[in-house]
Amino acid sequence: MDWDAFAHWGKHISDWAADYHKTLPERPVRAQTSPGEIAAQLPPKPPETAEAMEDVLSDFERIVMPGITHWQHPRFFAYFSANAAPPSMLAEMLVTTIAAQCMLWQTSPAATEMEGVMVDWLRQALGLPEGYTGVIQDSASSATLSAVLSMRERATGYTGNRDGLCAKGNLRIYCSDQVHSSIDRACWVAGIGQENLVKLPTTGPRYALDVDALRKVIADDLDAGHTPAGIIAITGGTGVGASDELGPVLDVAREHDLYTHLDAAWAGAAMICPELRAEFWQGVDGYDSIVFNPHKWLGAQFDCSIQFLADPQPQLNTLKIEPEYLKTSGDAVTNYSEWTIPLGRRFRALKIWFLIRSYGLEGLRQRIRNHVSWSCELCEHIRGMEGFEIVTEPILSLFSFRCPGDDSNQQRLVDALNDDGRIYITQGAFDGRKVIRFQVGQFDTTREDVMMAGDVIEDVWRKTA
Missing domain, CATH: 3.40.640.10 (Type I PLP-dependent aspartate aminotransferase-like (Major domain))
Incomplete structure (x- = not known):
């Protein structure tokens, strides 16, 4: 690949990236593939001759993307988010280009x-x-x-x-x-x-x-x-x-x-x-x-x-x-x-420089304050659901709860929610019991995304109970 081709495909990928983030809410949060499904589509041997970038990117869309869990999805409530604000991604593009x-x-x-x-x-x-x-x-x-x-x-x-x-x-x-x-x-x-x-x-x-x-x-x-x-x-x-x-x-x-x-x-x-x-x-x-x-x-x-x-x-x-x-x-x-x-x-410092300059500390503070507030609001919603129990109260934007039933019911609900695709959460353990863990922290999530999670939990629970 020469540098003119690099510039051409770089623009293509930048456009793809913007469209990807704009359409994330339409995608299921967690990958919906089965174990081995992606590997089965990859050739068992490497190519001996060069292949066109058009074909590589086409296969990326066809093979790779169905097997991606979308960590930047606004309804990613599992683990702790690994966020990627746009300015930090631009900084990483520069870091990758310089390759120091x-x-x-x-x-x-x-x-x-x-x-x-x-x-x-x-x-x-x-x-x-x-x-x-x-x-x-x-x-x-x-x-x-x-x-x-x-x-x-x-x-x-x-x-x-x-x-x-x-x-x-x-x-x-x-x-x-x-x-x-x-x-x-x-x-x-x-x-x-x-x-x-x-x-x-x-x-x-x-x-x-x-x-x-x-x-x-x-x-x-x-x-x-x-x-x-x-x-x-x-x-x-x-x-x-x-x-x-x-x-x-x-x-x-x-x-x-x-x-x-x-x-x-x-x-x-x-x-x-x-x-x-x-x-x-x-x-x-x-x-x-x-x-x-x-x-x-x-x-x-x-x-x-x-x-x-x-x-x-x-x-x-x-x-x-x-x-x-x-x-x-x-x-x-x-x-x-x-x-x-x-x-x-x-060169990790560059993305911090881009990030802080682009949002300012006050812009970053407001996001965190929102997440804490919305998490507490959702916690109260779940507390009011019949048979549900708040196990650990919100600490910042993290809390845990249980649905009615034993530990197997907790895992069954978690699996059903993640298979549903509208939100992504994880199970945890506390005081000898399985709990359902919920954390708000995705960079671009909104109050509507967070409160929608309560509706999804109620809907999926009714179908699986």
């Missing part, structure tokens, strides 16, 4: 310097104090793994990377039973082990980590000869929105000189709204590591996760490796590849 590998300052100075400024813009937007720096990761999973590795190294006097973990004893990490599975995986990958991730019960209306239980288990572990390494707190847990009391958790960490990480992957974005900080952000100052994902509620094209660091040195001590070919001569610069696990790095 931004591992070092010298391999793309603009990418490195913009990253530092964008992290600080978001620090200010979230009300974090001056002094926090940070890095753009691909996802919260990578940020959490980086934090867990830093916990491990700090607790072993930065000898784990050098010596391995033999004879280091049991390193213990503490969290609530509402944390995301990425915390478990981080402990696996870091060599901590599942048995040394101590999950504690929650209390109160926000399902916060039981601080008294935390103190007791740390004391018991010290008596048993274990080595406490860190505490992971959450604001807006994936299951039901569980949010820890950040100040009291931090107090316990300071009593034992433990490294702290706060997983605010979803709910951190809501902290751009000052009125929400009093309930969910009090005590955040002082956490060693904090992660939130602009690619969720703020509308940045996936992938884009900010890890704030009170002091980057522990993470640098853990991850920095500098062979001769990666050394930078001249003036001191920041090389963000030393802050993260991957060496290669994309």
